[in-house]
Amino acid sequence: TEYLKLLNQERQLLDPNVRFHVSGGAVIRRIIANYRPED
Numbered sequence: 032t033e034y035l036k037l038l039n040q041e042r043q044l045l046d047p048n049v050r051f052h053v054s055g056g057a058v059i060r061r062i063i064a065n066y067r068p069e070d
Contacts, residue, residue, distance in 0.1 A: 035059055 037045040044050040049059065 032062060035062075 035044070035046070035049055039045050044053060053059065
């Protein structure tokens with residue numbers, strides 16, 4: 032879960048997929064391991 036909080040040099044969320052969804056208002060409540068393993 033700490034990975035989700037990592038920031039890049041611009042102080043934005045490091046993971047582009049997480050950044051996209053959070054910037055649109057999503058809230059990450061929990062991580063589900065292997066939910067979509069093909070991604």
